Amino acid sequence: MPTLNTKYAVGIDFGGTFNKLALVNDEGHMLARRRVATDTITGRAAWMEAMATAITQMCTEVDPTGPLPLEGIGIGVPGFVDFSRGYIHQLPNVPGWDGVALASLMEEHVQQRVRVDNDVNVMAHGECTFGAGRTYQHAVFLTLGTGVGGGLIINNQLYRGAYSMGGEIGHMTINLYDDPSPIGRGVLEQYVGNQRIVERALRYLDAGESSHLLDQCDGDRSRVDPLVIEKAAEAGDAMCIRVYDEVAECLAAALSSVTYLLQPEAFIIGGGVGQSGPILYDPLQRHLEARLNPHFAKRVVIKKAALGNDAGVLGGAALWLAP
Numbered sequence: 628m629p630t631l632n633t634k635y636a637v638g639i640d641f642g643g644t645f646n647k648l649a650l651v652n653d654e655g656h657m658l659a660r661r662r663v664a665t666d667t668i669t670g671r672a673a674w675m676e677a678m679a680t681a682i683t684q685m686c687t688e689v690d691p692t693g694p695l696p697l698e699g700i701g702i703g704v705p706g707f708v709d710f711s712r713g714y715i716h717q718l719p720n721v722p723g724w725d726g727v728a729l730a731s732l733m734e735e736h737v738q739q740r741v742r743v744d745n746d747v748n749v750m751a752h753g754e755c756t757f758g759a760g761r762t763y764q765h766a767v768f769l770t771l772g773t774g775v776g777g778g779l780i781i782n783n784q785l786y787r788g789a790y791s792m793g794g795e796i797g798h799m800t801i802n803l804y805d806d807p808s809p810i811g812r813g814v815l816e817q818y819v820g821n822q823r824i825v826e827r828a829l830r831y832l833d834a835g836e837s838s839h840l841l842d843q844c845d846g847d848r849s850r851v852d853p854l855v856i857e858k859a860a861e862a863g864d865a866m867c868i869r870v871y872d873e874v875a876e877c878l879a880a881a882l883s884s885v886t887y888l889l890q891p892e893a894f895i896i897g898g899g900v901g902q903s904g905p906i907l908y909d910p911l912q913r914h915l916e917a918r919l920n921p922h923f924a925k926r927v928v929i930k931k932a933a934l935g936n937d938a939g940v941l942g943g944a945a946l947w948l949a950p
Contacts, residue, residue, distance in 0.1 A: 638943025639702040650685040651944035655757035659685035675736040699740035701946030703749030710791040713743040742946045751778025753942025756949040758933040763892045770898035775816045801880040818877040838866035860906045872910045879914035897932030
C-alpha cells in the first residue's frame with residue numbers, strides 16, 4: 628500500500644526486443660514490474676495501449692483501492708531525442724518511430740505527464756540517482772555493449788547539450804587516419820564495440836598467434852564473444868589479455884580527453900562489456916593514469932555500474948523523482 632508523502636513514477640525502457648516497465652518510489656524501490664515483447668506490438672497506437680495497460684496493472688497491484696498518484700512517466704528510447712519536446716528524431720534499430728512526438732502522444736493516451744530521453748542518458752540518470760554515481764556531482768556514464776553510449780552529469784544535472792544530443796562518447800575520434808564508417812571515422816565505437824572486440828581477437832588468430840581461445844567454445848568461431856575472450860584472458864591466455872589491454876587503451880584515449888575537458892569525479896561504466904572484471908579495469912586504470920597529469924589522475928575514479936539491467940527503468944522514473 629502507498630504511504631503518505633511518498634512519490635511514485637513509472638520508468639519505461641523502450642528496447643528493440645523488450646519494453647521493460649517499473650513502478651518506482653522516490654527511494655528507488657521497484658514496487659511492480661512488467662515486460663512486453665516488442666515484436667508482439669504493431670504500430671505506435673498499439674504500443675501506447677500496451678504500455679497504458681501495463682501501467683494500470685502495476686498501479687492496481689501497488690494500490691488496489693487506487694488511483695495511485697504518479698509524478699509522471701519517463702521513457703528511455705534507443706536513438707536521438709529532443710528532450711525539451713519529447714520528440715524522437717530517429718530510432719535506428721526500431722522501424723516506424725522516426726519523427727514522433729512521443730511525449731505529447733503518450734500524455735494524451737494515458738492522461739499522465741510524460742518525459743522522453745535517450746536511453747543512455749536515462750541510464751546515467753538512474754545510476755547517478757540510485758546507483759554507483761549517487762555520491763557524485765560530476766560524473767560520466769558509459770555503456771559498453773554493441774556500441775558505446777555516454778551520458779554526462781554536471782553539477783548533479785544531466786547535461787544534454789544545445790539540442791539534446793550531447794554526450795555521444797562512442798563517436799569521439801581517437802584515430803585521425805582510420806577508414807570512414809557509418810558511425811564516423813576513427814571513432815571509439817569502431818574499436819570497442821562487441822563485434823569489434825571479437826574481430827580483433829579473430830584477426831590475431833588468423834595471423835597465427837598462439838591462443839587457447841577456441842578451446843573455450845569447442846572450436847566454433849561463431850561462438851566467440853567478448854565474454855568468451857574475457858574468460859580465456861582470465862585463464863592466462865596471452866593473446867586474449869592483449870585484446871582486452873588494447874580495448875582498455877582505446878577507452879583510455881577517449882576518457883583522458885573527457886577528463887581534461889570536464890574533469891569528472893568518476894567514470895561509471897555499464898553494459899555487457901562494462902561488467903567485465905579486472906581483465907578490463909586494471910589496464911584501463913593503468914592506461915588512463917599514463918595519459919593524465921597526476922593532478923587529474925588522482926582525482927578521478929573508475930567504477931562499475933551498479934544497477935545492471937534495471938538502470939533504464941529506474942532512470943526513467945528518476946526523470947520525475949529526481950529531475
